[in-house]
Amino acid sequence: MQLYLPIAELSVNALIILGMGGAVGFLSGMFGVGGGFLMTPLLIFTGIPPAVAVATEANQIVASSVSGALVHWRRGAVDVKMGSFLLSGGVAGSFVGVWIFALLRSVGQVDLLIFLSYVVFLGIIGTLMLVESVHAIMRARKAGATVPHRRGQISWMRALPLRTRFRKSRLYMSVIPPLAIGALVGILAAIMGVGGGFIMIPAMIYLLRMPTNVVVGTSLFQIIFVTGLVTILHAVENQTVDVVLALLLLIGGVVGAQFGARAGQNLRGEQLRALLALMVIAVCLRLLFDLVVEPEERYELAPAGETDR
């Protein structure tokens, strides 16, 4: 079933896009991640212009994070105060990210920016996750060993000013680290078309030392607003949000996530993380391959003056 995408300006098979949404949704339901970091590269691999893939995926993440965040909200697992500081940073970060994006787009380097960001971040995250999960699997094999849970803050963070109390997270700390983490995530959301959970969640656990039960809900809370803002900014600055594509993706994604969540219950946490890590590394290598191998066509055509406004 061919469907013409009005903004991407090409015709795609709607069933393939629905299937991709479903597959990534399945994985994100299974692993409890947003899936943007898988979806955006997949869209690029199918021929959607990278700039459209990034902006449209941000739009789709709004939908998937809303349905996720509502679940956590009902459980009371959202630290709104912490979320608001992360969000304030995220707002600033998204403006910076979209500005960088538009700037590089006008000089023809936005694809490079997207690819390099993916290679670097997926490479780092994938490797860290793989190492961590393999350790966890080996630890689990040694009977009786328990995972040490560290509380309290990292020493240099204690020196930062502007401390305040985060009741839900049971923390008394400076607002600077959440602002900084939020800003970084905002920049990545704008450039990579991701929610940024894969950066934010580890940062919340290992840097902010937030209790794990509020981490996912709080990060989803921030992601809704940041990806929403990123969608609007991309629509205004680059006109690259394709609502038809976004709708197809989110229909597939919502359904896939439901099945994925059920499938994930039968697998162990550390095995899930190891699987996810391998997948992240695979996407990273595929993108790296595209950058390193001599392209078949060394030239490309782009409309002139795309962003000369």
Add this chain to the structure above:
Amino acid sequence: MRFPAQIIAGALGVLAEACPLAAQEDLVTDISQHQISIRSNFTGADLLLFGTVGSTPSDERDIVIVVRGPDAPVVVRRKERIGGIWVNYGSAEVENMPGYYAVVSTRPLEEIAPASVLERYGIGVKYLGLRPPEGKAAPLPKPYVEAATRIRSREDLFVEQPGKVLFLGTSLFRATIGMPANVPDGLYTARVYLFSEGNVLQAQTSTLFVNKVGFERLVFDFAQTRPLAYGILAVLIALFAGWAASAIFRGR
């Protein structure tokens, strides 16, 4: 030169550009569609061009049909290997790159007319008359021009098909030209040339529109003209979809 250059520059929409020397060879042509609509299920279109031609002084006569889409400025970028990765490095701007260009003919173009004639009339993907933006003195570098044509040809947007114009009997001819799904919208011109012994005897121009219509047009225009409202609406749709999904699956 027997034929004035005005033939090329002939006003759009003029149906017949009579040539004084060829009064008896009346070329009459038409297109099956003057309006092509890009809807959500658009997978390309086939244009049928047909016409009749009277007697020519010589037995050798050829029909060449050129369909040219809207010209637009483009940037051609070239990748270089820098630090192990392929990066866009050099670039050249073309002021008037046609979004679509098809030429069909009774025989291969080089058998029909000499290069100088083809070039004068802009017939063939080698003779598109591409130029740099105004104010740039340097001519377009050849590799970039070739690459631009090559890329468009690979996307089926530039087509050169000899033998596609068929004579049915002595005076009636027809040709079909396929337009792929990715044709740009805008004003297209279809020119039909009657050649004999290496020269244009007569030419005729007609126009056609390729338009996005219906929902696609609406979405595209909305995104271009009211980008802020479009962005906000896109977010609202996503918010609603997310809430709806959560409501539907909540009971399980």
